[in-house]
Amino acid sequence: MTNSLTVPTTQADTVRALRRTRNVQVRRLAVVLATCCVLLAGLLATSLFLGGGRVVAADILPAAFGLRTGLADYVVFQNRLPRALAALLSGALFGLSGALYQKLIRNPLATPDIVGISAGGSAGATTVLILAPTLPFGVPLAAILGAFALVAAIHALSWRQGVDTYRLVLVGIGLSAVCSAYTNYLFTVADQHSIAAAMRWLIGSVNDATWEGVLTLGLALAVCAVGVAVLGRGLSGLALGDELATGLGLPVSFTRVCALLLGAAAAALATSVVGPIGFVALISGPISARLVGGEHALGLSAFVGAVIVLGADLLAQHAPLISPVPTGVLTALLGAPYFFWLVLRRGAGATS
């Protein structure tokens, strides 16, 4: 008989201990995932039901499935539901893209918004919106192209036999400023109508979400989920360092390029629909890692991001005293303290 306290000394004991450790982790992941799903369902329902008495509660669920007309249809199906779904999906994309970059670059600060990828996406999207607004699928495509251009530029400027994180963050901040300057310049040449539409990229809010935007986000999330699942093993290998990963026979460069582009596309598409909702990309990954450990954190970060943005948007709409404010303001309120904690913890000489 063995119990969990004895030191495994035989092969069979060790295999048992291995399985036990694994089962504990899997069980924990399942519990956390289930909790996230319940939270998401609850938040989704709350965001449909909250918001003034102009729609009868009995009409809300049917309206959410498109079965009512008139006011109920407008408020629930055209307004609250796409807004809630946009919050959920964009949160998942922000969370996933942030965790992907943090894992890939091995630095908790290296998220797509901080290294300038999102700014590239915004610049691309604004260009199309102001100069060629009638182009079909122009905005999401331009956002992806802008983000990819930034990935290429950052890669070219900061990759020297591997990544120098300090250089990467500096280059990212510099390029991010260039992109913002370009975006601001576009505003000076645009007409009033285009400016109103493009303002979205400066503030970050799910306020104007449409079904078209939801569709874009849904497709992006589907592609990213499949991509991360396919790349998963390569990504966990890359976390061991390029040399060991190569020694284990993993396609190191291929995995890194795919993951960089995937994360950039996720961040750019989310930004192209709801704008730069700050700090979600930064905090989702570390929160997931704290909940289930580093091995299973990547997938979970999408759920955590979704909970954060959906919850923040509810607060942004309905919280007493401050509401209504843009969603990004709320996530910044939540994320900034975490950010300071991270900086202080690093400053104190802690390593991870």
Next chain:
Amino acid sequence: MTHHLEARLLSSGYGKALIIDGLSVGIPAGEITALVGPNACGKSTLLKSVARLLPLASGSVLLDGADIHAMPTKQVARKLGILPQSPIAPESITVGGLVWRGRHPHRRFGQRRTAADEVAIADALLATGTAELIDRPVDQLSGGQRQRVWIALALAQDTPTLLLDEPTTYLDIAHQIEVMDLLAELNERTGKTIVLVSHDLNQAALYASTVIAMRDGKIIHQGSPEQVITEETIAEVFGLKCVVVPHPITGAPQLFPLSRKNV
């Protein structure tokens, strides 16, 4: 003497600068070989080039007679393992989870963990004395424990040949000997071919059956410790004056450096 790992006219380096130019070497099968030499002599470059971590400028590396750059990299990883000098432990990963990653070359795409994987991981943990750490986060381990866990990962990879880049650097003397004993025992028990880069000539002489001394990207001497660890060779390779005496117990050559005031 059989070689299943061989470099032919190998040239390699970082970027355009060649560290090694036209080097040929055969690694004896089933033995422990130590690569020694002064800093920047190319020993790590040689190890990395042989393990395909660095692209070759020219030449070839043969593993069981086949060019490793012409083989699928995953197939190479089933025959040849390498533990780099500073691998990175991912944040909040357990010992069991880390060692499990060594099984990658044996897994098909999408394949779940098999009983064979579990046995290989268990054997690797037991061989390195890390089974009791199975559910501990790697970032909480001591340096000696961590190094044994990295070796466990390399053992889980289950390759007939294992290359290690300075496996005992940063360890205190007791942990250094513990790691070297572990490698010697593995070599004896399983016949694994082990190649290690070492800065400690005395340990190289104690544990290796072949010592390769390098300088300026070239092999100066290759042979048994008695042939290579001599006062003349140390002076030639390191520019160091020393006396070499036999180890009081094993008889392996051990060197004592001379400082300027001794001469």
